[in-house]
Amino acid sequence: MNLHDLTETELSDHLNAVLAEQERRAALATIPGQIASMSATFQAGGGDVDELRAAVG
Known part of the structure; x- marks a missing residue:
């Protein structure tokens, strides 16, 4: 992907996707x-550990 070819909107969308992926991984x-x-x-x-297990699923 060549970031220089992206429009401002595309670049912003890409940045948001990258940030969301970093947050998911963290x-x-x-x-x-x-x-x-x-x-x-x-x-x-x-x-009660059984209550905890039920809550976690």
């Missing part, structure tokens, strides 16, 4: 750790 990388941390906090507070 979420996929961080969410499992966040869930693990939240699960530990939930269980340490007396939460």
